[in-house]
Amino acid sequence: MVEIYGIGGLILLVLSIWAIVSIIGSSATTGSKILWVLFVLILPLIGFICWLIFGPKATKRVA
Structure with a gap:
């Protein structure tokens, strides 16, 4: 069981x-970026899921 938690982490x-x-890398404002990063750092799982659904997306790079 310990190995499963380690892999999950x-x-x-x-x-x-x-x-x-x-x-x-997104085009969001600096304040918005800071809030999203703090949210993901403080609540990793919930923050990641919320970012995935509601958060700013990275801008696509044109080569």
Whole structure:
């Protein structure tokens, strides 16, 4: 059981980092970005789910 929690924590960490990078790369205002990053950092699982549904999306890069 301990290994499952460790893997779950690692997955949550990776998803939170992905969310934060995406938030920073979005076209949202600076204040909005700060609030979303704090929300994801303070409540990782709930923050990630809320960001996924309601949060700013990263802008698409044109090569």
